[in-house]
Amino acid sequence: MKTWRHGLQLLVILAMLTAIPGIPLGTDLRGYPLMIHITVGTLLAVGLLLRIKLQSEQEHWLRSLAWLLLSTGLVTLVIPMLGMTSSDTTHLWLETHGWLSITGLALMAISAAPQRALQEKTTS
Amino acid sequence: MIRSLASFFLILIPLTEIPLQAQVSEETSRWKRTGSPNTYFHHIEIRDDRGQVIVPGQENGRLPHLGSTCAPCHDVEKASGGLHGGDGIDGKTGEPWMLLDSRSGSRWPVHHRSWNSFTSVEELGLKQSDLIKQFGAHDTGGTNSISGMASDCLICHMPHSYNFELRAKSIKDNKPQLASFIAMGLSDVNGALNPRMFDAENKVSLDLKGDAGPEACLHCHQQTPANNDANRPTWTHAEDVHLAAGMSCVDCHRAGLDHHIVRGHDGEIHPSGTPVETLSCRGCHLPEGTPVMRSAPRPEHRGLPPFHLEELTCTACHSGPMSENSGEQVWTSRAHRLGITRQDRTADSPPEVFTGILLKDEHGRWAPHYQTWPAGWVKSASETHPERVLPPHDLRTSLRRILRVRSDMVTELANTPEDPDRTERSISVFLGQQSESTAFISGGLGWKQAAGDQLTAVEMELAKSVEWKQGHPVRPASMSTGAQGCSDCHSTTASWPLLESEPKTLVDLNSNEAQKSAEKLNQEKTTVFDSLRWNLWKPLFNGRDLAKLILSGCAFIAFFGSLFRLFKSLDRRPS
Numbered sequence: 183m184k185t186w187r188h189g190l191q192l193l194v195i196l197a198m199l200t201a202i203p204g205i206p207l208g209t210d211l212r213g214y215p216l217m218i219h220i221t222v223g224t225l226l227a228v229g230l231l232l233r234i235k236l237q238s239e240q241e242h243w244l245r246s247l248a249w250l251l252l253s254t255g256l257v258t259l260v261i262p263m264l265g266m267t268s269s270d271t272t273h274l275w276l277e278t279h280g281w282l283s284i285t286g287l288a289l290m291a292i293s294a295a296p297q298r299a300l301q302e303k304t305t306s
Numbered sequence: 307m308i309r310s311l312a313s314f315f316l317i318l319i320p321l322t323e324i325p326l327q328a329q330v331s332e333e334t335s336r337w338k339r340t341g342s343p344n345t346y347f348h349h350i351e352i353r354d355d356r357g358q359v360i361v362p363g364q365e366n367g368r369l370p371h372l373g374s375t376c377a378p379c380h381d382v383e384k385a386s387g388g389l390h391g392g393d394g395i396d397g398k399t400g401e402p403w404m405l406l407d408s409r410s411g412s413r414w415p416v417h418h419r420s421w422n423s424f425t426s427v428e429e430l431g432l433k434q435s436d437l438i439k440q441f442g443a444h445d446t447g448g449t450n451s452i453s454g455m456a457s458d459c460l461i462c463h464m465p466h467s468y469n470f471e472l473r474a475k476s477i478k479d480n481k482p483q484l485a486s487f488i489a490m491g492l493s494d495v496n497g498a499l500n501p502r503m504f505d506a507e508n509k510v511s512l513d514l515k516g517d518a519g520p521e522a523c524l525h526c527h528q529q530t531p532a533n534n535d536a537n538r539p540t541w542t543h544a545e546d547v548h549l550a551a552g553m554s555c556v557d558c559h560r561a562g563l564d565h566h567i568v569r570g571h572d573g574e575i576h577p578s579g580t581p582v583e584t585l586s587c588r589g590c591h592l593p594e595g596t597p598v599m600r601s602a603p604r605p606e607h608r609g610l611p612p613f614h615l616e617e618l619t620c621t622a623c624h625s626g627p628m629s630e631n632s633g634e635q636v637w638t639s640r641a642h643r644l645g646i647t648r649q650d651r652t653a654d655s656p657p658e659v660f661t662g663i664l665l666k667d668e669h670g671r672w673a674p675h676y677q678t679w680p681a682g683w684v685k686s687a688s689e690t691h692p693e694r695v696l697p698p699h700d701l702r703t704s705l706r707r708i709l710r711v712r713s714d715m716v717t718e719l720a721n722t723p724e725d726p727d728r729t730e731r732s733i734s735v736f737l738g739q740q741s742e743s744t745a746f747i748s749g750g751l752g753w754k755q756a757a758g759d760q761l762t763a764v765e766m767e768l769a770k771s772v773e774w775k776q777g778h779p780v781r782p783a784s785m786s787t788g789a790q791g792c793s794d795c796h797s798t799t800a801s802w803p804l805l806e807s808e809p810k811t812l813v814d815l816n817s818n819e820a821q822k823s824a825e826k827l828n829q830e831k832t833t834v835f836d837s838l839r840w841n842l843w844k845p846l847f848n849g850r851d852l853a854k855l856i857l858s859g860c861a862f863i864a865f866f867g868s869l870f871r872l873f874k875s876l877d878r879r880p881s
Contacts, residue, residue: 210611210612210613212611212613212617213839214839217842217843217846220846224853224857227857227860227861227864228860230860230861230864230867230868231860231863231864231867233864233867234863234864234867234868234870234871240875241871241874241875242875243872243875243876245875246868246871246872246874246875246876247872249868249871249872250865250868250869250871250872252868253861253864253865253867253868254865254868256860256861256864256865257861257862257865259861260854260857260858260861260862262609263609263854263857263858264609264854264858265608265609266608267608268606268607268608269605269606269607269608269610269612269614269615270606270612272610272611272612273612276612
């Protein structure tokens with residue numbers, strides 16, 4: 183279970199790293215970096231779905247919030263992808279996707295200590 | 307001291323304003339204006355070059371003169387200049403004129419503006435009479451136009467009763483100064499006025515318009531598929547969506563009397579200094595802030611990743627031929643003398659002009675281009691000289707003497723079943739009698755003499771293709787590339803973005819040496835697109851809709867699941 187969770191976290195970090203060519207703001211990912219990012223993102227989406235089903239252990243609310251932000255980030259990407267936005271507003275949706283994902287990752291790092299404490303408490 | 311200097315300047319300031327005011331008042335008093343946007347009906351006298359009125363039957367050898375006829379009311383000098391008259395900044399590359407010389411097999415794209423890869427008039431050693439004969443029919447004239455003829459105002463401002471073919475014929479018959487009068491039926495080839503066109507006051511009535519409609523522009527700015535097959539099964543509606551909507555060319559390509567016609571591209575710097583950004587595609591349809599043309603549809607491009615708008619010009623999807631016709635050969639007004647009746651205009655009529663070739667423009671964006679390939683005789687580069695064109699008329703005598711070419715080099719030297727190497731051998735023999743640096747250019751390659759009356763291919767700058775951007779005809783959104791989805795471009799069957807035109811060589815080369823050397827050079831050429839990336843992309847678009855559905859499903863379930871887990875975590879939190 184632990185390995186599986188670490189694998190998912192690794193995918194989140196990988197998704198962040200592959201998004202680096204999209205910096206600075208206003209520059210969308212394109213070309214090879216986009217292809218890699220989408221591949222990692224697709225695996226992560228499936229992972230997130232499986233997490234709901236498979237993960238049974240207790241979670242600290244900060245960690246849950248982090249996963250929620252990452253999932254919301256994914257939704258903000260899917261909406262323009264489904265053709266529900268114009269090109270002008272697509273930029274905003276993509277930027278929102280980026281910011282939510284970064285916040286989610288940051289929160290995941292912050293929640294590491296409380297999560298560990300919660301797990302130790304639960305096992306003891 | 308300072309006070310006296312200040313007083314001096316205070317006196318001087320009003321004095322400097324006097325000439326300026328005088329100039330303005332002179333200008334406003336000299337030229338007549340109705341002030342109304344309605345068409346002014348021209349009921350005028352015809353004048354000779356000295357401005358004297360000519361009466362039919364009493365010409366006494368005097369010829370009608372268009373400039374003098376218009377001059378009493380219009381600033382002809384100003385109207386003869388501008389970008390349309392060949393003046394002003396060069397700007398981005400436009401359509402070249404094509405010098406075709408069948409006797410030397412030459413096809414040179416030429417322009418007086420310093421545009422990359424076009425041959426200059428000086429290099430070709432053309433005299434003014436040659437320029438008039440070659441390009442005059444489709445040149446409206448002007449201060450610095452290619453032909454150097456005086457401006458023919460009527461070709462653009464007379465929507466009806468102007469016979470374009472008669473004009474072309476008059477120019478061919480060496481009567482350029484009478485061409486416009488002959489074209490509108492006012493005079494015969496000798497300059498005698500047609501009395502039936504004049505009324506009792508010895509005046510003529512002319513239906514002249516500031517905007518004579520698109521037909522006036524299309525005399526010289528037209529393109530049509532070269533096969534001209536009326537029964538082709540694909541849609542070839544040539545009409546631009548703007549024209550179909552009732553607009554006119556000059557609604558966007560505007561100009562004042564100075565004839566600095568707006569070219570309509572992004573970042574255009576107009577010679578007048580007037581901001582003309584709103585007259586480009588993006589300026590009108592994708593304006594930042596408040597739209598200027600409120601009726602112009604604002605495209606939403608739903609589902610289109612926005613970087614497409616940074617990487618592509620609007621014309622890449624909305625202009626030129628439909629993607630299935632990209633790369634086809636077209637005739638253009640200037641290159642193929644459209645509007646003049648001919649029996650020998652075929653799909654293979656030179657020059658070959660290809661359309662819808664996707665190349666990067668000056669802003670680094672992909673845009674459809676016209677493309678053509680030069681042909682002719684050149685001197686290769688040396689330490690002291692760059693590659694240079696050999697003027698076709700300088701070669702005629704030697705071609706006739708050595709190869710017996712009389713009127714059409716390509717036809718007369720064509721291979722025959724009895725002599726399958728005739729073309730190659732003839733060119734090789736001719737090159738052998740010229741200096742070592744002489745080469746023949748055709749099919750995107752230079753050809754030099756090789757042993758045994760053969761030719762060998764060499765790479766030459768002058769042999770490279772020349773391109774200019776394609777702006778029209780603009781297709782409506784429903785007919786644009788991508789209207790049917792991403793797979794219009796991103797599919798295993800769509801290949802138009804990788805399209806390159808294939809030059810047809812004038813010389814049919816059969817020897818091993820020629821074929822091997824040409825093959826080697828062609829293999830070294832790289833495509834303009836990163837085809838590896840493009841081909842990697844393609845499979846990702848197979849089943850794309852299903853992938854979107856799965857990804858969306860995952861995202862939404864993950865979102866609601868995470869929300870549920872968050873509530874659960876908050877619920878378990880110790881109070």
